[in-house]
Amino acid sequence: MRKLLIILTLLISSSILVACSTTKDLNNQMLEVADNLPGVYKINVRQGNLVTQEMIDQLRPGMDQRQVKFILGTPLLIDPFHKNRWDYFYDLKKAGKQDKKERVTVIFDDNRLISIKGNFKPSNEFKPMTINTEVVDVPKRKAGEKGIMDSILRTLGIEYDEKN
DSSP states (O other): OHHHHHHHHHHHHHHHHHHHHHHHHHHHHHHHHHHTOTTOOOOOEEEEOOOOHHHHHHOOTTOBHHHHHHHHOSOSEEOTTOTTEEEEEEEEEETTEEEEEEEEEEEEETTEEEEEEESOOOOSSOOOOOOOOOOOOOOOOOTTOOOHHHHHHHHTTOOOOTTO
16 A cells, blocks of 8 residues: 555656646747747837947046936946945847847946946047037017017016016
């Protein structure tokens, strides 16, 4: 009776193990078939902070955390045990396949940038950030000339005196 119980336990255990492994193999086969089906659209998945070489080139040792955050954006991870370390991760999967994986770690000392680690290396030449600005010359109003806001206020019955 005891031998029968041991044999029965071994048979049940082995059949469960075989069933689990074949289920896993079957799932993998189904996923491979789904990957190769024509006409199945897979979206591009972007996760994390997009950091470019141009952004890294703008960083300089001694910048404070506020300046670094302005250039790179809010970090994806600020380790609670290492407050002076910010991590930026970026992951791009195109049609379910890994396309791009980047990581940048910025390290501060006393609120000042001291080190950059990761996929990007800072260049030696300084490239300041450029902002497209256009200067518009606004003509001054002549004394006594009324503007559109004055006309609107007068229409509403509100008197407005510029001198006060």
